[in-house]
Amino acid sequence: MQTLDMADIELREMNETLHAQAENTNQTSWEIVNPKGAHAIACGLDAPIEVTVKGSTGYYCGGMNKQATINIEGSAGPGVAENMMSGTIVIDGDASQYAGATGHGGLLVIKGNASSRCGISMKGIDIVVHGNIGHMSAFMAQTGNLVVCGDAGDALGDSLYEARLFVRGSVKSLGADCIEKEMRPEHLAILADLLERAGADAKPEEFKRYGSARELYTFKIDNAY
Amino acid sequence: MCGIVGLFLKDKTLEPQLGSLLTKMLVTMTDRGPDSAGIAIYSNDSMDKSKIVVQSDTPETDFDGLDSALGQVIGAPVSMKTTSTHAVLSVPHGAIENARAAISQVNPALRIMSRGDTLEIYKEVGLPKDVAARFEIEQMSGSHGIGHTRMATESAVTTMGAHPFNTGDDQCLVHNGSLSNHASLRRKLRREGIHIETENDTEVGAAYLTWQMQNGATLGEALESSLDDLDGFFTFVVGTKDGFGVVRDPIACKPAVMAETDQYVAFGSEYRALVDLPGIEDARVWEPEPATVYFWSHADQPTKEKAA
Incomplete structure (x- = not known):
């Protein structure tokens, strides 16, 4: 276990140390102490390492992550896991607005609640929230899965494309062109896999699926240039 | 962008530290707006007096003899404490309206920062650490306070464009964001006779609250x-004589984090602003909901009013 203490080193030095880890590094386990809400912690990682942040983080923790597993033992500020490509990020506490925004891949697990705009414009990332999510979540979501074990706020899935949204609790309101859809066996299988990987003890059968009605002007071929 | 902080003390033993805790919180937010x-500091040090804080760009000449000149006009004793560009004028309780009107008579160049029984506002162009040092904020004690560091968008960088904005007696407002209908609202409020000094959007927000309350609304309703x-x-x-309130617009894209312990309720634009508060590790930390008015008061039980 390597320890990086943010009371002793600058953010840039810490991130450069993590960036220097190669595909076949022997130093696979890292711990970051004294994060104190700093911005951009463990951003841009690209190695199969495990990083544990001992405390709460500020803006953009784990942004652009590839391969790495990042555990946040606290809550995360805005834009956690933004544009994640692969790997796993697990947050013990809550996540602020636009968690997992534009993410292309990997798994983001939020054990508390997520704020507004969770999964906005997601492009393939899987997001599992153990608690609730705020308004305008999955706005213009393109692909990937958003699983919510609690409730969803206003305007869920507004203007979404092919992303799948699974909500166990209530949905305050659906956004434009977002509708409830039938839950087929292949969806239950996707859900079962995600819930297991996210350590959530909910049953797939308890969820409803939401998706795009494909009625907005963007889906009409006559509007193509 | 802008950074906001607020600290409401439940535990009286922390009151001597209010200025230093708030300064530390605000300095941490410096890179949100330089x-x-x-x-704004609320302190109960003069029960039978009211306070007007004035600012001058030439304090050496403007503050010289200001207390006696003002005292002559209002026919009551006035005491004065000056710090850098600001002077705190203490007048007998009840003489505050007279005194406020008389200040522009005595010296029209003076700018009024705040008025009220317990409120003092100190604000200037510059970084939080420099502004706080200039007014010796760290030495101040009080029951609650709010702070702001500005990244200007809607109007010029001046003392009068700095936050907090004083609304009514003992009331003030800080803002992170931008109002897009401030020009039309300013015209409307001016027609209603509300005094608005600058082209700043937040001042219009503050004036709007004042206007609502003049028409009978409570601060919560406003x-x-x-x-x-x-x-x-x-x-x-918003700061009031007894406490402070928080409200976010329904879209809520401007950040806000709150923390509560047995000793205090704290607000920060980011969690970073709260990390040095005592006992933060065990505080309840959460984001205030959009379109929801929150209030903490020394006078009443804490309330959370859900907006329509």
């Missing part, structure tokens, strides 16, 4: 109606 900074009448982005923190 243009100007301001702090904040709730602001959700309908103000167009734009805002996270507001």
